[in-house]
Amino acid sequence: MNKKIIASGFPLAQNFLKKVAGDPSVQLVRICERKGKRTTDEELAKKMKMKVTEVRTILNRLHYRGIAHYQKTKNKKTGWYNYTWEIKSKRILELLLEEQKEAIEKLKTTQSFEKTYTYFTCKRNCTSVPFEVAAEFQFKCPECNSTMEATNSDQRVKKIEKQITGIEREIETMAKII
Ligand SMILES: [Zn+2]
Missing domain, CATH: 1.10.10.10 (Winged helix-like DNA-binding domain superfamily/Winged helix DNA-binding domain)
Known part of the structure; x- marks a missing residue:
């Protein structure tokens, strides 16, 4: 159906x-x-x-x-x-599942990086870079030139976890009605 x-x-x-x-x-x-x-x-x-x-x-x-x-x-x-x-609505879900599987894989990779490395960002949050890159910029944000500081990776990891759970939940709900 x-x-x-x-x-x-x-x-x-x-x-x-x-x-x-x-x-x-x-x-x-x-x-x-x-x-x-x-x-x-x-x-x-x-x-x-x-x-x-x-x-x-x-x-x-x-x-x-x-x-x-x-x-x-x-x-x-x-x-x-x-x-x-x-x-064929079922086909939308099939294609979406393929795409989201990749998106989740990418998020998981980012997550493991975030867990391993310390990231630096400015107050405005223009960009987030690892230590080596921040050091190259002399800890000045390449976009707004304000000072970049180490950010709390726990928060970012949690945010990514939330994103992954959100995607998985929506897919699960869709799979149920198909
Ligand atoms: Zn900035």
């Missing part, structure tokens, strides 16, 4: 879709998920108050990732082809 990932409002899924097919794709997928039936690009264009060509661009981007599927039928009277579209 096709469940509603975007219409349910998961921020991770929405941001992923925006990256893949642009901001209006969220609205497009939401309309399709709510409808639960095949729909034409003309109908979508009307509902989204967009040009049909713009809607087709979004659909093509989604199709490229396997999120949108179409069916082609010939209109016997006109001889033209009609395209009806449907959204």
